[in-house]
Amino acid sequence: MSHTLVVGSVALDTIETPFGRVEEVPGGSAVHFSAAASVFGPVRVVGVVGPDYPDDALGFLRERDVDLEGLRQRDGRSFRWSGVYDYDLNARETLSTELGVFSDFRAEIPDSYRDSEWIFLGNIDPRLQLEVLEQIDDPRLVAADTMNYWIENEREALLRVVERVDLLTVNDAEVRELSGDHNLARAARWILDRGPEQVVVKKGEHGAILFGSESVFFAPGFPLEEVFDPTGAGDAFAGGLLGRLARGGEMDAGAFRRAVVHGCAMGSFACEEFGVDGLARVQWEDVARRVLDFQSMTSFDHEIQPPDETTDPLRSERGREAEASP
């Protein structure tokens, strides 16, 4: 079984939404990613925490074949984030960010991780993302995420990352800011011209678009009736995407489409409960059911009649059936 590797933050999140509040629950990009990817197969985590990080907080990951050897403990406080969402859950306000041990995080990849094949560079300093790539032997796929802070403050290093990855996962605001183009299709092409074979633009409740050099694939957001907490949905999306790719082992166009839908499914589970609770409870049967829901939500039949001498270029199926009978 080929391994998925994530490098990213491991945090304690305090989250308030109109539906409730949780304090110091496990969070961060590496946690949300591995919670999602581990539904599909083994995951390796590289990150850092302080001695104050609760021992049992990541127990649910260990139970799922997530290797935490690369999660180092350093003296200092663990990374803490707190934020509040307003009623529409699309806009959030960060109340506090306490980097703690994460502020001088070095991405040290354990030797036992060097043969990892599916790499996710979570939203960290692009200079660290580049360091990770130096420490991996022969990855099959490298995907990276980023955020507005790095686009604005480490643009040059970020563009070097873009040149070296196979897949970039960014949200719509980020791809617009990075490319300087408001039009999503052109913005995605701007990225593709710089190296990656694929770009996934995450649009939250509106789904995700996979742009490749020759095709575009659109996966909708799942129309949840109850959204509790969107924290980590983007990382859960990436976890579903890479987890499914690793599980299937294929990298053709169809495999990427399937993987994006699995990403959307994992993103939707992430929103249904606070913190990682939604992902921690998900079984593969739930994923399979939701993917089938996605398929039934997006499929339609359309037979198109070629133009002919008669007057009716878009005849109904009924019309054609009648014609076909003797």
Add this chain to the structure above:
Amino acid sequence: MSHTLVVGSVALDTIETPFGRVEEVPGGSAVHFSAAASVFGPVRVVGVVGPDYPDDALGFLRERDVDLEGLRQRDGRSFRWSGVYDYDLNARETLSTELGVFSDFRAEIPDSYRDSEWIFLGNIDPRLQLEVLEQIDDPRLVAADTMNYWIENEREALLRVVERVDLLTVNDAEVRELSGDHNLARAARWILDRGPEQVVVKKGEHGAILFGSESVFFAPGFPLEEVFDPTGAGDAFAGGLLGRLARGGEMDAGAFRRAVVHGCAMGSFACEEFGVDGLARVQWEDVARRVLDFQSMTSFDHEIQPPDETTDPLRSERGREAEASP
């Protein structure tokens, strides 16, 4: 051939976007709707203009079998609207609205229109929408649009309209305001509980969602690289939707899905040029091609393996093929 009927505004629009400006071009819900629906079959228009409305402005509709008998001329100025879009083209500011003859518009349906089967009640006073329904003999499908002004000022009449139509087409902000629920899935259910069998929520560049009592269908926005002017895209959507339904003559779930995709296709053409120019030039071959693009943009294969005693519930297709061979 069964007829589509639209009741709505016929206007002269002055539109400014970052990409240019046009003055007093044909616009209004009835014009955008019929420009789109007439690609599929005959359309009948009910509306009002003043003697100042240019004779040749609607010539492109007449050429396409659009019946303008119900477009009355009354003394006074034609309805004029002007607006400006900012760079992201999602937000627009109305600069002026001059109702003119539209301010005391009565929806008088000509006798020759009474047998129309596919009815679209454009965004007009819901009390007028109710009057239209009194004048139609036996429609197969009635669809209605509305806007925030009527939700806020004629809520009671609007709710009577909702009770009496088969399909409501509203945008995401409108369905939220009408239902008082921010969650789209619950907001749509709120509408369905009041009568309509289907609700289409239009989300602009993010596509459209068709909510029925038992299923949900999601059609993406077409990822255009050049968007010039989104004015009328919602009415073009409705025109494609009803035009395709009328053309096919069927009303099963599959027919509605196909129709929604045709609506999205027509909405995308509407955005590609100023005013109705995009729709005026569209041929059915263009529509067919774009619908195929929608299909390739949304389709994915996913075979799901039932759980078994072995360890690999989401095995790849490759794995299963190997297993199947002797």
